Amino acid sequence: MTMDPSSIETVAEFAHGLNALRGGRSYAALSLAAKRLPAGRGGPRHLPSSTLSDLLGGRSVPSRETVAAYLAACGLDPAAGEAWLAARDRVANVGSVRPAGAVRVRDAQPRLLGVHAAIRVAEHATELPPYVERDFDPALRAAVTAASARSGLVLLVGGSSAGKTRSLFEAVTAALPDWWLAHPADDDEIRALAALPARRTVVWLDELQRFLAAAPAVHQLSRTTLVVATLWPQEYLPRIVPGPAPTPTETQQRRLLDAAAVIDVPDRFGAAELARARALAGDARIRVALGTDDGGLTQVLAAGPALVRWWEHAPDPYAKATITAALDVRRLGARRPVSRELLAQAAPAYLDSAHLATAPAGWLDGALAYASSPLHGAAASLSPVAARLGRIAGYAVADYLHQHALRVRRDVQVPDAVWDAIVRHHDPTDTSALAASALSRARHRQAAALYRRAAAAGDPFAEAVFDARITPLLPLDELREEALAGNVGARRSLILRLGELGMIDELIGVAAGWLDRDDTGFAFSAVLADHHRVDDLRRFAGSGCPGAAMRLADLLVEQGRVDELLQRATAGDQWAAGKLPPCCRPKAAPRTSSRSCAATPAGAPGSRTSGSSPCWPRSVASTSWRSWPVTT
Template structure:
């Protein structure tokens, strides 16, 4: 081809010297790119024609196939170039197929794109190597850079060394072509790799704009570039080729600035990765998450089933509240309940070691289901404990939300949970799922192990069982140790029952401890100087609720400076009443901009209720446009926060905002567009609220929205589905209510259904004693008192 190009140049130069101008339909004959294309097309036809004439039998070594010819970059899909599919946005239920999240540009991207920009404007070929470990984003980095800088170039992607050799032999790589060498070790390190490396070196010596871009793991890069000592050199051509390359390292983790941009991105896949990769290994999570889940779900073989049982036990422990590293004894004891009788009978003596080896397998060489836990001090891993992969935890909270763990799990956690705090959280999960006997047993163990909040939960459970005398005896015994919280919990329960005298008596007894919370409670049952004195002491002791109550007293006597100071003190401690009052204070002063800034700041750590109340106030003042703007702002902020690290649903703020938006509609025709827009957001709370307002007018639409929200674990949506089902099929409604209970919605909705069906004894017994592990109604059981 070079001789042909030289000849065309010579003819053109001679024509110019003699002043000969080509005719319009002959100008292409002096276009060098025209002859290069003709040469490539002719070469390809020769190769392919030869292949068609001399194809050997299938599977015979050396068989000739068609060329991987260049084609426009726009014709290449990223998945065809080796870009990994990413984890899906959990709140985009319609997303299917290949997921490609938003791309976050980092430092190495700028370096690569600068080189590609130079290559696009230059005339010399370049070889670029992206070096990084598995799933660090090498291929995605290359794809995004080429798409950004060389969008009008062609791209050729040979799949093996033989294909690369034939492509080069056919001189099919013309100028302005990207040669895509993904996982370059597969082309350069195996059979035919040296010939391919030599041919590519010759092509890179030709003075034409060409970019060869390769990806390599660091280990493979060393194998191909290190000169061996004392043994045969297998890669001299590959080493010489790579020595001339510009190497760009793709870091394994996102640094601080990139993490900041990651959290600002409006992409559900990135948000999940940020939540489940606290060490910054974002790309590994994006690419490894789907593979890890697939590896887990498909583990049903004769040996893998034991590993799957152990991992499932770990998933249940983590989602139900065991945040400490998981002990071996817990996982080993829990696993049997996740296996069939046949699997248990066939278990070999070393079944747990086999299971642990499965759970410790590195998927895509980046992630294991159960990972090591570093020593609190010093180097190395703590023996006998493991931590569940964060992405599996995220997956389990949706995939297993309606599964109640087997009895073996609860027996294991009761005896082998790592800490009393873990026991307490597991107990509250059991209580929320209606398993009251189990919850009481776990709470008692947590309390005996020194976790004081467990006593408060036990006393409350006893009070709701009408065991108020026994509960008071227990609360008083704990009070003697200086802890007033169980006594206060009993007092507020009596208040719910309408026993005001009993409430005041217990609160005054709790206040003798001098604890801040007890003093704040004392102010609520007293008046005048006694209340003020109690609150003043509670504020000094740091109780977060006391400043607001004391502020109200100061306002009543006209001390507005102290009133505002105390509100700021309460707001800084996180008290919601203080925050709301501060915003109202600014609104009453007609300082709306400052009020909105304050409400937005509070929304970062709350649920936007203060901003929603501003919308209500604006609506009451007749400023409908401003009310609508503020209400939509709440919904939009809640939607963004549903993707963030906190993943808060904003129940109060969203509900109030939707009330405002629907209240502003002048007629029914105006309601539908608002509800339609609400349904497009990603926050399950928004779907549930929108559905609640559509139940009467559009029950089918409401049910569809409830199902979307329920699939994301929204308990209110699941409960409303059961309520809607009652009118059609009571048996289906009961199944949905049971699923709600198993997901954490409690036994009361199920008992209410039984009441409505006239099954009053069953309903009363379920409310009083809860359910057994298998979901049947529990019989009477005693509390274990100290």
């Protein structure tokens, strides 16, 4: 009597069940039957006596290939064999270490993994509609199966609400129901999993862009276990195209994505997929989605088009302005929820004068109530995010609506008031991204404030960008304040700005105390030299500023003031000495050789010959000292 494979939980029970399937077949008969199996039914496979002994004796868990060959040799068809292969996987997973917070794949809740809630058109419906098989499902399941055997990253790339997460959930559940599923919440949990990789575990990373800061850890993890992930095209494509000078972070991210098995998910269903959907139209939600023309089937199921209409045709101008403000803030680079304070300051920028003048006292409360209303029981335009029980930290923008806004508002300039609200009320996690966004959009004042805040928080890259990119663009008054506050980059920029404006006396007044830094001193001296301020250069060179000494030597050569150049060289000025030919530089002791200085042109101080010199071009040797082209 054969066992029910669904009841098998141990290796001994599995071996007992396989023995029952064997019947009266000998080892030799089983081995011969395995060799005769056609391709696609587990064979041809070699099942030697030692393998069969281990398999039927329960000494170890056999591979899936061995079990498949054995089942076929016993005469089971593939459909009947699936239950035994599932029993094999279940037995193999007994005793495997459970990662912190992990659940069995078969017990995972798709909504917690990122599967969108579906529209609600009937009461007592299941949480999710029936799954419509996609054309890419065979390739996806093959990739999951292959990566489960040798580890790797399986990545689905597609737009928001295109069905990526649902397809991935169905593929993993079908292929690996008895594996552990770990769903890390942040980079620290990713690194913890990479440090102690668990056997037979699926690591689930919906929206991989949230974890790309930990790309090396994700890459390491994908080399020891199965990692599955989803990613938007606009997040994927820029990272796989190498730039002219990629940063180390960009290189790490591209290395991770290049190693992935990538499955593309179209935004719309193809003809065969729509036919399969029509076969499932007994579900009212699928029936409604099939009857809607303004969005793909999966997007309608996730209420995407309804979200767009809810925003674009909002009857309340304050609600529309509030949603628009949130969409623009998200578009500019804010990843964290948008705070109420930010929306309160930004939304009025989208209202006309009449609505500003007649705004009711509770306009923002009403706007947020409208914006956070779930549509068809699914997503809302703005979803409140909790800070703690009964307290809202901010509002998250619906993914589908965000992607729509990226297209329709791509060329729309964000008002100054919105940028000012961002500077005052953004989440600190987003400071660097918003600063880069402001700089790329020539919002120099807001970029300066954001980079200044990021630098104050200890971001060395932000400090470097502020010095190199922001300070040269600041208005003179702000630049002067930054310089006087001690910002070295601002000091250099102020020196150059004052020089360009010809404000040399002010430059000398503000910069005289900054010359202890060589880089500042050289910039200061270069401006003085450009304006031929020889006396000022003498004064600062005498006070120990090396930049002034260097620029003074340049000017003395340019003006042909060789006597002063020689005097300064004799007094120990290395910059002046460097402008003289080697033979004419001051010597520590008199020359003892009786040879004349063949390198010294005729007429030069200290020369004892006339005529041309083999060490100087004829054109130089024949000219007077004051016209020599002295070079460093």
